[in-house]
Amino acid sequence: MNILVTGAAGFLGRRLIEALLQRGTLTDRQGTERPISRIVGFDVVPLSGIDDGRVQAVCGDIADPQVLEGLIDTRTDSIFHLAAVVSSQAEQDFELGMRINFSATQALLERVRALGTCPRWVMTSSVAVFGGRLPAQVEDGQVWAPQSSYGTQKAMNDLLLADYSRRGFVDGRSLRMPTIVVRPGKPNRAASSFASGIIREPLNGQDSVCPVPLDTRLWLMSPMQAINNLILGHELPGARLNEGRVINLPGLSITVAEMIDALRRTAGDEVAGRIRLESDPAIERIVASWPGSFTARYAKSLGFTADHDFADVIGQFIAEYPPQTD
Numbered sequence: 483m484n485i486l487v488t489g490a491a492g493f494l495g496r497r498l499i500e501a502l503l504q505r506g507t508l509t510d511r512q513g514t515e516r517p518i519s520r521i522v523g524f525d526v527v528p529l530s531g532i533d534d535g536r537v538q539a540v541c542g543d544i545a546d547p548q549v550l551e552g553l554i555d556t557r558t559d560s561i562f563h564l565a566a567v568v569s570s571q572a573e574q575d576f577e578l579g580m581r582i583n584f585s586a587t588q589a590l591l592e593r594v595r596a597l598g599t600c601p602r603w604v605m606t607s608s609v610a611v612f613g614g615r616l617p618a619q620v621e622d623g624q625v626w627a628p629q630s631s632y633g634t635q636k637a638m639n640d641l642l643l644a645d646y647s648r649r650g651f652v653d654g655r656s657l658r659m660p661t662i663v664v665r666p667g668k669p670n671r672a673a674s675s676f677a678s679g680i681i682r683e684p685l686n687g688q689d690s691v692c693p694v695p696l697d698t699r700l701w702l703m704s705p706m707q708a709i710n711n712l713i714l715g716h717e718l719p720g721a722r723l724n725e726g727r728v729i730n731l732p733g734l735s736i737t738v739a740e741m742i743d744a745l746r747r748t749a750g751d752e753v754a755g756r757i758r759l760e761s762d763p764a765i766e767r768i769v770a771s772w773p774g775s776f777t778a779r780y781a782k783s784l785g786f787t788a789d790h791d792f793a794d795v796i797g798q799f800i801a802e803y804p805p806q807t808d
């Protein structure tokens with residue numbers, strides 16, 4: 483199998499490549515399980531630290547048509563399209579968001595259409611496609627009404643992928659991901675960045691700011707579930723996707739107060755006491771527009787899975803990134 487991963491140096495891209503290497507096989511579009519012979523890991527920042535002869539790191543801007551041309555050819559069996567600029571960044575810089583999140587996706591799909599090989603295509607959509615008046619629990623048929631440019635760009639990608647799949651240009655699957663926590667490293671420019679920050683920073687002995695009210699309800703997924711679900715999304719035969727190519731994934735519905743409580747139970751009062759509430763109206767507005775719970779009935783019927791206990795999610799993070807408190 484020849485695989486392209488865009489956004490390869492990012493949080494999910496790197497983990498996905500590591501998981502694919504460990505797994506060793508994927509199913510091709512004819513339904514045959516085949517060894518993974520090559521993974522092109524593409525990103526605008528260098529992909530380093532993966533030492534495996536099957537991985538070819540390619541650095542470039544996905545919005546550059548010449549770069550796109552060289553990324554895939556008739557041998558490309560599967561594409562995991564993860565490259566994007568995150569929500570707050572896309573809100574602050576409209577042109578950048580449109581160019582990277584939408585136009586580049588369209589150009590990549592056009593490249594695939596021109597090749598005529600109909601590869602499998604998995605991409606990551608977002609709960610940010612929803613907004614406005616929402617029920618307490620969002621059903622699969624909920625009308626999309628994004629309240630941000632990022633959400634609009636993801637929604638446009640979903641529509642495009644559904645139509646390219648209907649026409650047989652690509653065998654696409656767009657997975658609407660919950661917010662993935664706990665993310666390692668530094669805060670990023672996603673409006674949801676605090677959801678990891680309020681766990682990660684206190685565990686590492688640092689103060690953290692929570693910019694939204696404690697009763698804010700979030701829809702979350704651990705990195706491990708996210709990667710398992712991305713791979714499952716690839717492996718499902720097209721014939722099973724009879725309710726569409728855009729799938730709301732299951733997740734864990736939890737308030738910020740409950741997250742902090744789980745941190746307190748796991749790591750103690752002193753650690754949980756490092757979180758300071760400080761309202762940020764811009765973040766609050768974006769986050770409040772996202773649904774906090776979904777039925778995800780279609781996804782569950784296809785075998786996608788969710789976390790059940792946030793303390794376990796914190797435990798996974800601690801096991802992988804032991805606290806660095808000096």
Ligand SMILES: NC(=O)c1ccc[n+]([C@@H]2O[C@H](COP(=O)([O-])OP(=O)(O)OC[C@H]3O[C@@H](n4cnc5c(N)ncnc54)[C@H](O)[C@@H]3O)[C@@H](O)[C@H]2O)c1
Pocket residue numbers: 488489490491492493494495524525526527542543544545563564565566567568582606607608609658659660661662663674
């Ligand atoms: N992490 C989450 O909570 C979450 C939730 C829903 C959806 N998603 C989506 O999942 C995907 C991956 O998310 P992530 O958390 O790994 O994000 P990330 O920011 O860690 O990774 C995205 C990668 O895309 C790359 N990129 C940005 N601009 C590029 C360009 N011009 N050319 C090539 N590469 C470029 C970045 O360098 C980065 O490595 C994104 O599409 C994101 O929108 C993530």
